[in-house]
Amino acid sequence: MDFAYFLQLLINGLTLGAIYGLIAIGYTMVYGIVGMINFAHGEIFMIGAFLAFIAFLVLVTIGVTAIPLILVLVLLFAMVANAVWGWALERVAYRPLRTSFRLAPLITAIGMSIVLQNFMQLAQGTRSKPLDPLLQKLGTDAWGIGILTERYSIMQGGTFTVTLSAIQILIIAVTIVVLMVFSYIIARTPLGRAQRACEQDRTMASLLGVNVDQVIALTFVMGASLASVAALMYFLYYTAIDPFIGFVVGIKAFTAAVLGGIGSIPGAVLGGLAIGFIEMFWAGYFSADYKNVATFSILAIVLIFRPSGLLGRPEIEKV
DSSP states (O other), X not given: OOHHHHHHHHHHHHHHHHHHHHHHHHHHHHHHHHOOOOTTHHHHHHHHHHHHHHHHHHHHHTTOOOHHHHHHHHHHHHHHHHHHHHHHHIIIIIGGGTTSOTHHHHHHHHHHHHHHHHHHHHHHOSSOEESHHHHHHHOTTSTTTHHHHOEEEEEXXXXXXXXXXXXXXXXXXXXXXXXXXXXXXXXXXXXHHHHHHHHHOHHHHHHTTOOHHHHHHHHHXXXXXXXXXXXXXXXXXXXXXXXXXXXXXXXXXXXXXHHHOTTOHHHHHHHHHHHHHHHHHHHHHTOGGGHHHHHHHHHHHHHHHOTTOSSOOOOOOOO
16 A cells, blocks of 8 residues: 555544544533533534534525535534533533532433434434535535535545545644634633633632633533534535434544543644544554444553543642
């Protein structure tokens, strides 16, 4: 297998890892502040994908044909609507159990994951929702259609041609921008300082005037909005969604957050990229049937030698 094939796997792994990284940021933000694993985050991602599909369908039906405008409107709608879902999830399911024993929020998160998945099956059915019919309805003359369909040949290696799609470029660019924005928010803004204060000691933060409930709610809102960004990228890349994508993708994104060091935003993206590369290279050089085995085996090996993850910090027990 030549270098061109290796480069194609590298590009595909980078794209897939970027999607995992976007979702993993939501896991790591919630864990960093609340100290719980929001296992319903995968279903929030799935709901975001369906919201994006519905918005895309409505815009195409009413005659909007400019692809950049469609993508911006779909993204804004999905982010706002999914933020409401994230806020409601925190307010109804998690806030009443915040002071309960540690397993209660975890069990509730798993329960909410099942509830949201079954709710979407009842609301939208279990059949896959494809993007191709919407593109056919738009036609090849729609302004900016190349954003969704264009592929660029960047290298010829023997009989293999390395290609890079416009969607892959968009996904990688969005991931870089999101990483920079969220890193800035956490490090430089009053909200970020309040989040870091709540992460260290919620009781002391409350005594110093931080509205802990509001900070946690905003963290869930930010995570849900970011999940909708990842959901739109996923829908555009794979061109089909169903009510079950949240479980599989969510578990892998959670794995990425743990591998990178849960609680670290750069670590979440790094873990996502690592998972994407492992999956793609294992499927490309060995067998796609065992790519998940390879992913979780490498995760176990890394955690044996570095329990806090690649960029995580050892947790200090407060006494």
